[in-house]
Amino acid sequence: MKANESFADALGEAGLTQAELAEAVNDYLRSLGRAGTVSDRTVRHWLTGKTRWPHPRQREALETIFGCTAEELGFAPPAGRCGPQGTEAPVRRRHFLTAATGTTAAVVPLVAARPYVVGTTDVLRLRSGLDALTALDAAKGGHQALERVALAGATEALELQKRAASQRIRQRLFSVAANYTASAAWSAVDARQSDRAQAHLNRALYLAGLGNDPVAELRVWNSHAMLAAHRGEFAQVVDAGQAAQATAVTRRDPLFASLAHARTAIGHSSVGDRRGALRSLGYAEEALANASTDEPRAPWVTFYGPAELLAITAIVRDDIGDAAGAEAASHRALAAIPQQFRRNRALAALQLAVAQLHQREEEQACATAEQVFVLMEGAPLPGRMRCYLGDFCRELTTLAPDSTIACEWKNRYRSEWSQT
Template structure:
């Protein structure tokens, strides 16, 4: 008897226990007017491989909960029996994200609100939507359409929590709403709309508390630190980083502790505290070295790992005056940042250009900064990136005020630089 590793992986990715999966399947069955009789024992039989091919109604419910065919969940029909032909894709029944004009996600329920009590399956559906928005942000950066889509997802979660089947489901829906609101806040941060971002973050922190979700709390404090950085309030960057360190999830998962220490390091560097900045970087490295790569985590934190820590190290080292160290860290970051994180690669490239410029290699710096536009593929640049490009050009004209390379760089990229989302 072989264990069903595919189902176990899907269960871990969704963050569900065996009891919660049983509840989600029963929710779906009851929504169709059928008896929900799946128990922990039923799920255990699926996971151990004792049940290799659940009966049709259970398979339909599993496909609806996870949004994929039963075969992809590790199930197989008995020898000699073919899998039934599907006339409707379960993904189409359950997913609720669609693309507008082929580029921007918008939250649109594909199923009408139902009068029955809301259960785990709705939580999973909304979480799938969060994953899609996170992927869009990683590719294109923050923009208003993404922000609106995230706020719509938060509104739906809050409406559904009014009909939650239990207090646990209500808390999970508050948690989902907190993460959608934090996603909207991050989109505003990336668009350099600090006032809007701050309002969203305040709301997200309240919802995270209602959902008893320390991971969402850390996510909010991480973005708080970035807003404070944009506003030039660097002592608040340190305070927000320390608040992130104080969340309970940092004691449970070293990866989150590493992110909190890295964000604090930026604040220390900006207030001119070199010693504390390097100490925080050291703690971030130590924590990350102890982090498991197999731990199930929400999709929003997928950006963080050794590559992102190297990118943050480059920022810190450049600020404290170690431009050569910043350049080396930038190269290491770019060698490791996954291709799908296009915006992050562009930001790391821009940091590399700044490090080269601060070593008075103006021509190489300009060539490197020009790659930012190539990486973004002609898409409008997020406001945060345009501001950093402005920082680059300001430093360029300060260090080489009469250089032809500065004039050429500005003339060449003026139109792309000025595009807005």
């Protein structure tokens, strides 16, 4: 008896447990008016190879859930029996983004062969759209098109929960709606649209509570902390960071605990609490060292790891007056941040420029800041990045008002600003 490795791989990629897949198959069977009798034991038989060819309706359900044929999932009919003829085409996974111009996005309706009670399959299809939003944000930053698509995803999740097959499915759909709303909120934060961001965050926190989703709650508090920092409400940065620390997920996953402590460190440094800032940074580093690198997590948190913690360390070090330490941390961050996170790399480069400027290395700081435009070439600068560039320009003017390099930079800055 040989294990079905193809099926195991598909199950892992979908992020489903055996019990969750059994529930999804049963949801599909019930939508056909048939009894849902699949259990996690049935799934184990599929995985171990004890059952090499599931019953026809079960195969149809698996093809619908995974979007491929039973044979592609590693199943094979008994010897002498031909495969199914005219098998109904599997339902395609939902796609939320279209990139005809590279700057717009739209929700594509679900293709469904027949109406059925909303179940796990629908939750999985909606979740798949969050991956696309995360990738778009990493590439282009926050913008209104992304925000609109995220809100549309949340609306659809809330509509579907009205027809959910069980309370458990309703909670999952509330969780999905919370994450879509949090994506919209983050897009507004990055675009520097504070009022819209605040409204979305309040809504996302409410939905995360309905969904009993501590990961979504931490995500919201993380964005709350960043929004408060942009507004200059630094005591609220500390409050939001500590609220993130109190979420249940930080007790079971050190990576989330590290992110919460790192965000709190920025709050402490912003209000001049050097000791509190360094203490929180230490907690963040310790927690991250204990975090598993291969544990499956929500797509939105893929940005966080040693490189991002170094970028946050640079901010904290600069805030507490350690510009040399900030420069060193920025160099290490730039060397470690993956290439696909070009907005994060651009922000790290700008933080490096600020640290160099605070050491009165004006010429080097301007050369470093120019890398922001190189890294973001072809994409509009998010509002948050524009504001940081404005801060850099004002500090440059203050520290070197009459220098040639400052005048040249201001001319370049205005030119690039008007073009993006």
